[in-house]
Amino acid sequence: MLAEQKRHRRRATQGNSPVTLADVARIAGVSEITVSRVLRDVASVAAGTRKRVLAAVGDTGYVRNQVAGTLASATSNLVGVVIPSLSNIVFADVLRGIDGGLGPSGYRPVVGITGYDPTVEETLVGSLLAWKPAAMIIVGFEHTDVTRRWLKQSSIRVAELMDIDSAPIDLAVGLSHRAAGQATARHLVARGYRRFGYVGHDWNTDRRARLRWEGLVQALAEAGLALVDQRLNDGPSSTQAGREGLAALLRGGERPDVVVFSNDDMAVGGVFQCLAENIALKHELALFGFNGLDIGQALPMPLSTVRSNRFRIGELAVEHILSRPKRGETLETIDTGFEIVEGATA
Amino acid sequence: MLAEQKRHRRRATQGNSPVTLADVARIAGVSEITVSRVLRDVASVAAGTRKRVLAAVGDTGYVRNQVAGTLASATSNLVGVVIPSLSNIVFADVLRGIDGGLGPSGYRPVVGITGYDPTVEETLVGSLLAWKPAAMIIVGFEHTDVTRRWLKQSSIRVAELMDIDSAPIDLAVGLSHRAAGQATARHLVARGYRRFGYVGHDWNTDRRARLRWEGLVQALAEAGLALVDQRLNDGPSSTQAGREGLAALLRGGERPDVVVFSNDDMAVGGVFQCLAENIALKHELALFGFNGLDIGQALPMPLSTVRSNRFRIGELAVEHILSRPKRGETLETIDTGFEIVEGATA
DNA sequence: CCACGGAATGACAGCGCTGTCATCCGATAA
DNA sequence: TTATCGGATGACAGCGCTGTCATTCCGTGG
Structure with missing residues (x-):
């Protein structure tokens, strides 16, 4: 018929x-x-x-047609990339590093943004894995059980970035935020500061900021000190939030001689607030950030901060993955370190 | 056997x-x-x-396995995204908008970064097209002939973003940079400024900045004015470049009463330079930017600038593409407009 | 009691490539 | 001259799905 x-x-x-x-x-x-x-x-x-x-x-x-080619050869050249946000330049830097590391290799990143939500992350990881990528690059260690299982079970390489304070699924590339917090405290104590204030953001969701805070508090305790005051916002970090946080802190009781911010965006806001209130930076009030963003270094008084090597983290993760495309027996952790940037605000 | x-x-x-x-x-x-x-x-x-x-x-x-699924059904849910850079927060915003617009639709962006190089762009477009994406989103109009041909010939939807001053391949979403330049000039002239300076970046590669400059100069001419001085760097835009650009300009001959910067990053650098040199903003020297970045608005004196709706551009492009997945007969252009942000520096 | 229509399920080929082996051929060695 | 070998090319099946019918089954109305 x-x-x-x-x-x-x-x-x-x-x-x-x-x-x-x-x-x-x-x-x-x-x-x-x-x-x-x-x-x-x-x-x-x-x-x-x-x-x-x-x-x-x-x-x-x-x-x-790469789709047909990938199916036939069972070798994809896509790399799944999962980051929490793009509003924060930090993750854009990581993504830049990833893209840079991928370079002309022909591999392409497929990206997903979680908005710091593990459930969204789970969905994303699922749909990225469905593309049978050659590797997955994901920020942080905080995944749902399902996510972790998928990632483990797919025997592709998995790089968890930014943080090295936990055991990775396969490969971790980043720095110890706890150590960075400790280093901050020691550096400032050594410079003679005694009355520490702290202004933070996303208190309940930003694990790495929290780790830095813990390191800070711990090292202060070891020096026999404690935070005299702090403002822990629950919104995302921003220059504006930094301004407001510092303003609120200064309206509070005891005046600190140095304020540590959860990151540079916040700290730059602090600098602006000091400019607006005519507070002499460093002499009257010292400020300290984290990340080493360009904007902080371009200030009339370069921000004192800690440089995290974000671009390098992305780049290194990719280099490592490309050089050993099969997952190995042992877990690996790569410490990209950090450096204190003296600056002029502390 | x-x-x-x-x-x-x-x-x-x-x-x-x-x-x-x-x-x-x-x-x-x-x-x-x-x-x-x-x-x-x-x-x-x-x-x-x-x-x-x-x-x-x-x-x-x-x-x-989406690879097999895509091959079998001939309908992919990947979207190719080609942007010039991620160092500039502007494109991160666009990417955010794209991701936001894609939302939970299941579509995923595959990204490529050109570094403003049309040849790199060509390679990228080729390798993205090989994934048979449902659509391509690309920044700007400046493509090689090959790129243009590929884009035309693949009958998928193609959105060219940021700029609407040329005819698109299929769909353009953005604003008229020429018009933004003109509006800047008219606004500042109306406020009484007469001696205009200009500090720019990437003079030979950033077409949109160039268009704004042209609009500015043209509208000034219509008011019987001309730039009294300018500094056209060829490096990328940055706060530092803005500082140096303004410093150089001020060392030059005739002192302007207002300086227009190629964008907010540069202008913020200008603000910092004024702070450092103790120049009273607006009264002694007015500054004007472009983009309406958060950082500018968080300054002690909010930057006077033009807001470009970058997030919205990405989002709108995606919405438009998803709502009409087939390329139509006619070319479309969506103007997302811009607004003067009064600010306090001009 | 039977024809009928729709819901639920399945069989099958094929999407456009690539891995594997086989084949062909001319140049070199013996 | 003949056996040998490596370079160049091809045949073929199959990667893991999904589109397109075809089929089965059950409830309903005449």
């Missing part, structure tokens, strides 16, 4: 380039596999043949 | 989840297609069956 003829006449009806390898092969007068070889630059193909193939590719405007 | 047995015993050897639809189907005691239907939530599946399938999915830890 007629149905027999009608069945299965599917075609790449959906837009895109309807030109396939087969078309190119026919035009070039070779087999599909030869075209494939030329395009992937594998195996030996005679110079003349190659030229004919490339010519055919050129005038058909053929574009490879 | 033995070879006959050996051939074609390929397997998803490469890591990832070795669990396939077929496995889940077997365990659930249904056919593959039924599992597929449950997972995609299409067609009707009996409640009991669905439950069994989901259970099987659950305990196998099955993860869909």
